[in-house]
Amino acid sequence: MSASADPPKPRGRSTACRAALLLATACLFLWLGTALWFQLSATWNTAGSAAAALAGLTVAVLGWRRPRRGWLALVLVAAGASLWWMSIKPSNERDWAADVAHGVTGEVVGSDVILHNVRHFAWTSEASAIPRWETRRYRLDELRSVDLFSSVWGNPAIAHTLIGFGFADGAYVVFSAEIRRERGEMFSEIGGFFKEFELVMIAADADDIIRLRTDFRGEQVSRFALKLTPEQARALFLSYLARANELAAQPEFYQTVTTNCTTVIFQLARLVEPGIPLDWRILLSGYLPGYLYEHAIIATDRPLEEIKRQAILAPGATLAR
Template identity: 30%
Template sequence: MISYFVYVYIILKPSNDKAWELEFQTPSTVEFIDEDRVKINHIHDWEYTDEFQTSVRYFDETYNMKNLRRVWFVLEPFSKWQAVAHTYFVFDFQYQEPIAFSIEARREVNEAYSGGAGLVGGYELYYSWGTERDFTGKRAYRDNATLYMYPLKLSGSRMINLFKTLAEETNTLADHPRFYNTLFDNCTNELAKIVRKANPAALPWYSLYVLPGYADYFLYDHGYIDTRLSKNELRQMYNITDIVRQNYKEGFSDAIRDVISVAVLP
């Protein structure tokens, strides 16, 4: 055990300068224009067929945080073990297309993901911003994953604090790389740390941060997801998988919001 900590935390050093897989070569950065506006650089906007990407595109866009209207929490359970999942946020702005924020294990060329490698400094962390078409479309349409997308019950100030803190942490990681860890620095507990930094009283510590497949139930229990539905109804109502697949080519963002707004949003 001692040798493990010496190796991972003393000998190994995280780096941004490696031969990265294509999807991890261009990290996002953020420019703070004034107290309300930020410019996000290198927003991922790839397109896909049901097997692979057909275009690689990035763009920059300026957002006024006062125009932030809603935050969504997206859960992608892994099919082999439902207690493990990927999670990310989607932000809705007035007058602009939604933008997503995701935390990943940054892989090098020809490197596959392994939970074991993630325990011993096998990957750096990767914070990225992307379009909903890219991040959600990739998972549901290309990867054939199941997705649940929940509107969070947050005040306007908490939404802004969350978005701003994610933007700040994006730049911090770009300047100071850190290792991904399968248990302690994964997509979900990294998000939780940032949420707690943005709003210290927002979330108590949750033991299943290391096993995030039931993070939606945790948010439900703490009032961040609509409790008018029972837990048994929750995933059935917020399963967006078929909507994305059926509307991918025409655009699915409006279709998701049309279905959910009619069903559950106040």
């Protein structure tokens, strides 16, 4: 018979292979397009993301017609993207926004700690302030209190967490692990997954860093006294100092889930008390007070809801203990 046979239809295994290739291609190029959006300048980010989308479509069409060539193209793109991604390194030398222009550093001198670049801005609005960076000295043997501040601005599941240390002479300093924005840059949770920001440790006067949130940003800030022994309080303070010096010497990227304000606190707390368990409320930091309550790290003499209600700071509230 001279009639030519129809080409065989793709079998189940071939169809599954093509479907897997399409899924892998979509995931890779979605990631690549988003990474280019956040890594390229505003002049080029749209073009870069569009180019990634076009390249992804090309690989998908090629892969559907010729799966082996499609997989080869995908592997080559993934290898190139990985090399590019690994080449992006954090830096401490950028044109930083004024409020994160300096990270705190310090040293221990006998029983004293000297902190450099303690922020003490006089805020006049949410976006403007008279800048002041100061060198301050604290007596470790006079450390009397440790507080956790939880600041909620939108989604109640997400909060920025800060730690304040009070001393017998009335001195008070607040540590905050924050994103280090460049001048004119805005925070983005998604950008935090794509090396958009560095991490910086800020030490600040409470009248600066807390009042900025309560009085000018309109955030709901709560203050919880932590039940720590003097040895634990001292160790926690020194762990913040060590972490600040590490970031000054070796910059790191902020990462929305794994390296943020709350996970830094948890990592430092584990240096003080290795047995503290991991918990989902470490990530959903708005629920962190419940975690602290369960482990008796804050007061437990009243119901949790009452403690949370009384912890809320009103604008203009007295902050130093």
